[in-house]
Amino acid sequence: MSLLHHTPSVAQRRRAAYRRRQTTRSVLIAAASTAVLGTLLVVAVTGAPGWERVRESFLDPAIARDALPDVLAGLWLNLRLLVCCAAGALLLGLLIALLRTLRGPVFFPVRALATGYTYTFRGLPLIIVLYLLTLGVPGLRLQGMPPVLVLGGLALVLTYGGYLAEVFRAGIESVHPSQLAAARSLGLTYRQTMRHVVLPQAVRRVAPPLLNDVVALQKDVGLVSLAGPIDAVRAAQIATAETFNYTPYIVAGVLFVLLAIPLIAVTDWVTLRSARRQSGG
């Protein structure tokens, strides 16, 4: 609302009234078309041959209720694992990206190692890393072996660290050289320039793709069930084996989606904000 006293002209009032009518019409049309399509979908699905069997083996409310406590308990494990793995992968990714930017002949081996790491772990299927670390490594019977859960988490951190390192590197390289020139001309060292000028801008710029990878990590955390720990997926598997009914998997799946919604919403919000900032100049 403007604080200035301005009486709209007849033309403006006519325009405003027309726009209000148009808005009402659009809302009504959207509601009607949604209702029609929704009814059609429900009729088509429930009327399809075999719907009864589908409902029995995937959507049994009694089995869902019985499985829920165990699946939820398992999901708590997924959540804790996600927080640890996300933090670990972000730190590792940032470290690798920084190592790749080091200059000078002394750092050649470090650069080569960091580059080799990102190539290897982006190419290597997660499931192979997981099997090697959680099934292969304990088989060595070494002293002071960490529990399988930690090894599984390590597999996730190693794999996702490779992806996140590339995202960080893209961010670092997207900072314009004139920013480096300005920082160096003030007498800042290379390290100070990275720390105070390049990295803050780089991280802000790549926050959306970073969060997107964390969303992907959230799903893959369920893969540690392959190694034995009772997470949500494993709990659903056990319940399914007991009842010969797949409803527990649906329960676990719905819970995973619900868990992802806040993170996805945050990702969308951050993406929108950075897009606005860039177009705002």
Added chain:
Amino acid sequence: MALLTCRGLRKEFGDHVVLDDLDLTVDEHQVVALIGASGSGKSTLLRCVNLLEELDDGVIELDGEEISDPRVDPDRVRRRIGMVFQSYNLFPHLSVLQNITLAPTRVHRRARVEAEAQARELLDRVGLGAKADAYPDRLSGGQQQRVAIARALANSPRLMLLDEVTSALDPELVGEVLTMIRDLKADGMTMVLATHEMGFAREVADQVCFLDGGRVVEAGPPAQVLGDPTQPRTRQFLKRIIEAGRL
């Protein structure tokens, strides 16, 4: 006494020779204006003096010390030189105040309170005291460039290098930046400025150098170089400037 001496500077980018046996001497408290067409080597010369570009030949001395010696720490040299760029290059993620205090606190290890007091004083002096907590994208081009100059001054430099600092500005904003440079000259700051503002060069410079093909073709007092040039290439350049209505 000469504060800055450049002898026989050479800089190549691929096959292109940007600086070709260039000599330049700047005395303390002197203002030297570099004029010449785009690509004549003005910006490259300033970047070489600030050690942002590696020389292909020649020697640069600052305060009698050879700074082009590869054993000299470039970070220590740059602390004594302030540089301002055509495109301002403020740090967009830092507020105006943080832009100015970054080097004093990180490079000179000054206390934050002290650095902020100095920054606010600098901002007050250039009439931007109210903008201390604003972010660069909220400022006009002229305001951003004045902040960039204040940021360079916060290092208390011996020498200021100004690289076409008004070229990216809307015409009505050029004046506020030029006023700031006039004040710097009155304070006795030694400056080398690359510029397309011939009228300003005439007014503020003690010496005008016309660059062409990476060499100083003609140098002298502004009245002589801009009013009565001896070299045909200088005359040709000034004729084009006059035809464009810029002098």
